Amino acid sequence: MKAQITLLGIIVMMFVLAIPANAGGKGEIQKYFNDAANKVKATENVTEKRTILDESLKGMTKVLNMVQSSPLISNEDGTAIGHIKASLQEKQDELTGNNGYQRVPDTQLNNFSNYVVQSMEQAETITISLVALLLIIILVVLLV
């Protein structure tokens, strides 16, 4: 009986280990904004919606700043992270109505949260190296 259980355990382990190591990976950044969008849509309170969006954008910018200043990051990664930061800043400006942007109307906040998710899904995370990406993921989990 013991031998059968051990054998079953080995078989289960074999299947588990066959799962790709990079499953999830870059998706963590997208999930982060998707979670924020879900929270935005879950509340009726407009001020709360704005706060959630603002904090999520600021939180990711803070993480990107830390990663960008890390000695582990290459110049290319630094530039690519800079683009993502610029894109996040534009979204924050639009949310608050700064830098020539019209403030996102209260009625459009749910759509705006979808826009942030979709925009990040097609952002250039693909050009960021695995090291930079792992740092971002670790810091998102730890700090945000």
Next chain:
Amino acid sequence: MRNLHSFLFKGATYPTLFISVCYAVLFMLSSSCSANLPVQREAQQMEKSVLEVKYSIVCIIHGDGDYLYHDTKGNEFKADVEALAGAKRVAQQNPNAEVFIFHQKPKRHFLFFFPLRDGEFFYYRNGRLIANELYWRDNEQARFEHEVELYRRFHVENQREMVSMFLYYGHEIPEFDGAGYDASYPDRMFTVTDLVSGLKDFTRDSTRFDLMILSTCFGGTPYTIGALGSFAKTIIASPENLHLSYFDLKSLERLDLRMRDGDVSTFAKRFAHQTFDRLTKDVQTEVSVAVYDIDSTHEFLNSVQKVYNKTLTTLDGKTQPAKTMIEHCDCGDLPSYVLPTINAGVNIFYRPALFGRSKYKQNHSGWECWRNIIP
């Protein structure tokens, strides 16, 4: 001898048993004689089904990369998995078609050391799955070597005229560089040139696909359309970013009803319109779906070929940090591309992003170019 005599004698005394054995042997013989009949019938049916193939569809789905996306309800999807399910539905819903589906999957290992096959092939004919094979993608020489081999093995050589389609679902196909397209093979290159080599092998009899659907971001550049145009009469592509929910495969189901008149051009416009309508319902970022009638675009492409190739050569020679300082833009925003022929052969469905700097942009030329990022 006595025993034999005794046996024959007993056989004579049991005539019923003897006759039964004879009948059994006769039955077996007659059965074995008629055994070819079902095979023959099947072969005839097969021949009939081959004759009934009116559509031939090749669908390549790239899944070796970051393909995660969310719908507006927050549900998580993997673009390649969704596209695969859609392609299978297309195959099952078309009784008069043969459909080749190639799913390029991430590299995986069993117990860390033993590599698993990272390509999966499905072949459907007359709505039925005929073959499902796993194959290796790690071929160094030609990007689509195994896909072409499988295609040649199963492709129906039909005398009758068929409507042929080539579908590519994946990320933007780079015009230069191309390293890192496959997450599992970071050093391996994949560019438009590699797709062109693959298409050369698919269409070795030098016929063009009637319709090519390029479900990727930034597919509508003068170089990409010019290069792929040698292998297709009509191309549907997105000049701008394309949301990972992709172009609608649903519109390819029941082609016998949707393309009854065999007019591929009209079908392509309808396909683009339906995809555009669906995307604009859910997507907040910009949506662009263009139909290129290749023969009508030649004049424009010839006029801009020199200037566009020069741009590509310059970009290709740039260092990596310099390459991060360029971005895609509408060719219509660049004076050297604004020619009287820019709209010839292009049908574009465009809606700007609902937020962001470009939300006031009202139209798009249908052609995508490169420019330096203005700091």
